[in-house]
Amino acid sequence: MADNTLYQLLGVARNASDGDIKKAYRRLAKEFHPDKNPEAGDKFKEISFAYEVLTDPQKRRIYDAQGIRGLQEGGGGGADMAGFGEDIFSHFFGGGLGGMFGMGGGRQRGPRRGEDTVYPLKVTLEDLYNGKTSKLQLSKSVVCASCGGTGGRMGTAPAPCRGCQGRGIKIHIRQIGPGMVQQKQTMCPDCHGEGELMSERDRCRTCAGQKTTSEVKILEVHVDKGMRDSQKITFRGEGNQKPGIEPGDVIVVLQQVPHEVFQRDGHDLHMTKKISLTESLCGFRIPIKHLDDRTVVIMSEPGTVLQPGARKGVRGEGFPIHRMPFEKGNLYLRFEVDFPANHWAPEPVYPQLEGLLPPRRAYQRPPGEHVEDVHLEDFDPSTQSRSGRAEAYDEDEEEHGGPGVQCAHQ
Incomplete structure (x- = not known):
């Protein structure tokens, strides 16, 4: 019943x-x-x-x-x-x-779990490529060994907090209508949410009644080959300890610092390489220092023309795949061609060079009288625009009356 x-x-x-x-x-x-x-x-x-x-x-x-x-x-x-x-x-x-x-508790849900502790770890692209072991020193709270987490001397036990009746919280009730109440929970200021108090004379001398002490621990963080920026490495149960609460985890988050040469995209590497005009036309052999200290020589055969912005790839020279370190992505290069300065060679050299290059387009002067030869000049639209100066001149004329405004004669 x-x-x-x-x-x-x-x-x-x-x-x-x-x-x-x-x-x-x-x-x-x-x-x-x-x-x-x-x-x-x-x-x-x-x-x-x-x-x-x-x-x-x-x-x-x-x-x-x-x-x-x-x-x-x-x-x-x-x-x-x-x-x-x-x-x-x-x-x-x-x-x-x-x-x-007073009828006994409900379903058991197991111990409460403490909060996780997050630590950032800065790593280079070389660290992620080759793998690395770092040592992380952290300070954590552990259950006091002297009192076993009771906070009191041997044979003493804390008493329930009278301010909150052992709940650890205080509840403030306000009636807002018939059958309707509004409640607000706050942490008990007397016991600081513990639900119990230990008298001053009975407190453990090691932890001063706090139930935990501080401990320095060294964790070895193994960064595997192929790991990524923002990847997490979890140490289960290494978080702060409190009596009756399951410790949380320590989570190390990898933070890659930018690299001067390479950019990573998944399992691939990208880089930009500047070459001369001669190299773009006649081929080259260029050494590149890779992330594992190997020197990779990239080659372009004579006659293979690399235009500005050309993209080429080297298969298998990209980033190691995590947990499959012998499998790698590709290395992609974008080429920028560095053209020579004006008048880089004596005048007689140009006809000789023209004889080696593909023929220029044929020129035939257009018919008619209204044909005019003009010369190209260096030009900066932001500072040398004639239209801009003309507009400024028109505005100046309007402000001062302009040529269309005449003075009235008395």
Whole structure:
């Protein structure tokens, strides 16, 4: 048979109507409201919870059939009701239903887990290409070995905090309407969220009652070949320790610094190489120092013309593939051609050079009288635009009257 705890809290029978329940709640709310009766805050929370359950048809049906545990364990209502009792109680009181009515806790969920600790580790492109082992020194909190995490001397135990009744939080309730309350949770300032206090004389001398001490630990961070920028390396359970809480992880995040020569794109490497006009026309052999200190000689055969912006690739000279270090991507090169300066050779050399190069386009003077030869000059549109000067001149004329404005004769 299901219990009558919620009905007893409101002082109504199990077959009470919604109207009877509402009247009972209003009467009790006036009596136990925190504004009028500050010491009855817990009682007000209990009757508010009872009112919410008994005025909701689905929740009341589950409660009538299975009691508090039915709400807490889902009451056979499927996934939508799973964990209902525990979740709604946590919303109002920050605890389990058993803590309020003395009926035992709900489903066990295992230990709480601490926060992860994140450390950035700067690496070069060479480190990611060749692999590297770095040592990371970190300071972490560990459970005090002297007191075993109790915070007190041998044989002493902390007492529940009176300020929060051992919850670690304080809950402030404000009624905003009939059957409607607004709650705000804050960490208990007395116990700092621990839910318990240790007297000054009984505190552990090693940790001063803090339950943990500080420890310096060295972690070896293995950067494997082919790892990427922003990739994470996780050390399970190496985070800060607290009694009763599963330690979080230490997460190392790789941060690659820019490289002067190479840019990485997945498994491929890219670089820009400047060559002379002679090399672009007649071929070349150019040594390039790779990321593993090898010297790779790139070659272009005579007669293979590399135009400005040309792109070429070298298969298998890119980046190692993570966990498959003997497989590599490709190396791609973009060529920039460095042309010689004006008048780089004596005048007689140009006809000889022209005889070696492909023929220039034939020129035939256009017919007619209106044909004029002009010479090319170096030109910067931002500073030498004639149209810009003309517009400035027109504006100046308008400002000062211009030639179209004449003075009136007296």
